[in-house]
Amino acid sequence: METVISLAKVTAELGGRPVLRGVDLTVRTGEAVALLGANGSGKSTAVRAAVGQVPVTGGEAALFGSPVRRFRDWARVGYVPQRSTAAGGVPATIREVVTAGRLGRRRLRPLGRADRAAVDRAIGLVGLADRASDSVDALSGGQHQRVLIARALAGEPDVLIMDEPLAGVDLDSQQVLARTLRAQLERGVSVLLVLHELGPLQPLIDRAVVLADGRVQRTVEHPGRLPETQTACHPPTDPEPSARPTLQTGIL
Numbered sequence: 001m002e003t004v005i006s007l008a009k010v011t012a013e014l015g016g017r018p019v020l021r022g023v024d025l026t027v028r029t030g031e032a033v034a035l036l037g038a039n040g041s042g043k044s045t046a047v048r049a050a051v052g053q054v055p056v057t058g059g060e061a062a063l064f065g066s067p068v069r070r071f072r073d074w075a076r077v078g079y080v081p082q083r084s085t086a087a088g089g090v091p092a093t094i095r096e097v098v099t100a101g102r103l104g105r106r107r108l109r110p111l112g113r114a115d116r117a118a119v120d121r122a123i124g125l126v127g128l129a130d131r132a133s134d135s136v137d138a139l140s141g142g143q144h145q146r147v148l149i150a151r152a153l154a155g156e157p158d159v160l161i162m163d164e165p166l167a168g169v170d171l172d173s174q175q176v177l178a179r180t181l182r183a184q185l186e187r188g189v190s191v192l193l194v195l196h197e198l199g200p201l202q203p204l205i206d207r208a209v210v211l212a213d214g215r216v217q218r219t220v221e222h223p224g225r226l227p228e229t230q231t232a233c234h235p236p237t238d239p240e241p242s243a244r245p246t247l248q249t250g251i252l
């Protein structure tokens with residue numbers, strides 16, 4: 001199985017402070033990996049290092065076997081950053097924003113029928129087909145999030161990297177995302193998600209990696225197959241495990 005995303009002993013600093021302190025993370029073809037951890041533990045920085053948006057001060061970040069600093073095949077990567085909006089101050093419809101996600105695949109050709117079909121498919125997958133001609137300015141926060149997910153899907157990438165895709169998204173939309181990701185995984189797409197809780201995505205996750213203070217605190221293989229007590233995020237010696245949050249339900 002090809003290694004799609006690899007962080008090997010990655011360190012990174014922001015504002016002069018160490019934020020990643022030797023993070024190891026591997027996502028292989030067709031795997032879904034969740035990055036969990038408390039606020040400020042370094043999850044977003046880790047995924048931003050994986051896509052070359054944060055410089056790595058030690059160790060190595062690689063995509064599809066190439067060091068990120070030399071990686072050029074960005075059409076293979078669909079990235080949904082945290083808490084961004086699809087509206088850049090310029091009025092645009094949902095279809096226009098999602099079409100932008102197709103540009104990397106298109107190269108210098110004009111948009112063809114296959115491109116338009118991929119855009120419509122992506123909009124349909126996130127349940128916004130009836131709103132495709134609406135301005136993104138008129139959308140709620142959760143609907144914005146869905147547009148950004150559709151934009152990433154439209155490029156038919158080989159890996160989807162999503163930073164908190166469930167944030168501000170209602171339960172129905174979370175289920176839509178779970179179904180969408182399942183279909184992508186079945187096609188062999190790899191998925192890396194930053195999450196606060198696994199929620200409806202739990203059955204899809206092959207590996208949950210918990211960060212604490214810029215380090216990997218623990219890794220749980222197939223968290224969906226474990227009873228909740230075994231995925232609890234507390235040391236085994238903790239006298240009151242039931243009072244602590246778990247991977248399944250807790251805010252980590």
Ligand SMILES: Nc1ncnc2c1ncn2[C@@H]1O[C@H](COP(=O)(O)OP(=O)(O)OP(=O)(O)O)[C@@H](O)[C@H]1O
Nearest residue numbers: 014015016019037038039040041042043044045046
């Ligand atoms: N631009 C920045 N300049 C300085 N420090 C930063 C910057 N961005 C993030 N940090 C710090 O880096 C640490 C890790 O931040 P990061 O956003 O990676 O955490 P996170 O685990 O994704 O948190 P959350 O769950 O709140 O999104 C935090 O202490 C944060 O304050």
